Amino acid sequence: MATKANLRQQTIKALKQLSPAEREMGAQSLYEQLFSLPEWQQATTIATTISTDLELSTAPIIAAAQQAGKTVAVPQTLPARQMAFHTLTADTHLVKTAFGLMEPADGKIVSPADFDLLVVPGLLYAQSGERVGFGGGYYDRYLPHTTGTKVALAFSVQQVSAPTWQVDSFDVILDRVLVAPTK
Ligand SMILES: Nc1nc2c(c(=O)[nH]1)N(C=O)[C@@H](CNc1ccc(C(=O)N[C@@H](CCC(=O)O)C(=O)O)cc1)CN2
Numbered sequence: 001m002a003t004k005a006n007l008r009q010q011t012i013k014a015l016k017q018l019s020p021a022e023r024e025m026g027a028q029s030l031y032e033q034l035f036s037l038p039e040w041q042q043a044t045t046i047a048t049t050i051s052t053d054l055e056l057s058t059a060p061i062i063a064a065a066q067q068a069g070k071t072v073a074v075p076q077t078l079p080a081r082q083m084a085f086h087t088l089t090a091d092t093h094l095v096k097t098a099f100g101l102m103e104p105a106d107g108k109i110v111s112p113a114d115f116d117l118l119v120v121p122g123l124l125y126a127q128s129g130e131r132v133g134f135g136g137g138y139y140d141r142y143l144p145h146t147t148g149t150k151v152a153l154a155f156s157v158q159q160v161s162a163p164t165w166q167v168d169s170f171d172v173i174l175d176r177v178l179v180a181p182t183k
């Protein structure tokens with residue numbers, strides 16, 4: 001069994017080594033798969049993040065959702081590893097956190113139970129839904145309060161068929177892991 005810390009390091013390295021072409025091709029496939037899901041099409045309220053350069057860009061997801069008239073909300077980190085999701089509009093003020101993430105500073109708060117679909121960030125996912133995140137434990141604390149479909153979008157280097165790590169009791173299992181094809 002690998003430790004989550006080792007797997008985080010390995011996956012970050014593999015993500016950094018993706019060629020621009022692989023990234024672009026993978027990303028297009030992931031967006032198409034997401035937008036094809038009935039859960040996406042039916043969702044009126046969606047949780048996602050403001051991605052960092054290492055992560056799959058969420059900008060096309062935010063744009064597509066807004067275009068379709070869906071409500072989009074993104075997280076603000078709070079003390080004690082809590083998060084509040086705020087609706088994202090053209091008027092939302094974003095601030096950069098000490099950790100380098102862009103977060104909403106205002107905007108209406110969406111209750112966790114109001115999301116129909118949550119695009120959950122992370123580093124490594126098993127096809128069966130287990131997830132290794134960035135290590136903050138933010139989503140493990142938040143997701144138990146949600147009822148919507150929990151989806152992850154994985155480049156091929158972010159996916160394994162079954163967990164190679166010790167799954168903790170507090171780890172929340174995702175409903176779907178979409179995977180980009182290998183080149
Ligand atoms: N784009 C994106 N946004 C996201 C997440 C994500 O995975 N991706 N998160 C997914 O969970 C949450 C933030 N996750 C975090 C995970 C770890 C640390 C962290 O290790 N922080 C350090 C240093 C803190 C500081 O410099 O202020 C620490 O706490 O020691 C921070 C945030 C919410 N927003």
Ligand SMILES: Nc1ncnc2c1ncn2[C@@H]1O[C@H](COP(=O)(O)OP(=O)(O)OP(=O)(O)O)[C@@H](O)[C@H]1O
Nearest residue numbers: 004122131132133134135136137138139140141170
């Ligand atoms: N529901 C919870 N209640 C209390 N502590 C928790 C909970 N979930 C996670 N933790 C703690 O948070 C820390 C990080 O957990 P873990 O390594 O699973 O995070 P992660 O899933 O990688 O991060 P994230 O959820 O932010 O993406 C661990 O020390 C864990 O003990």
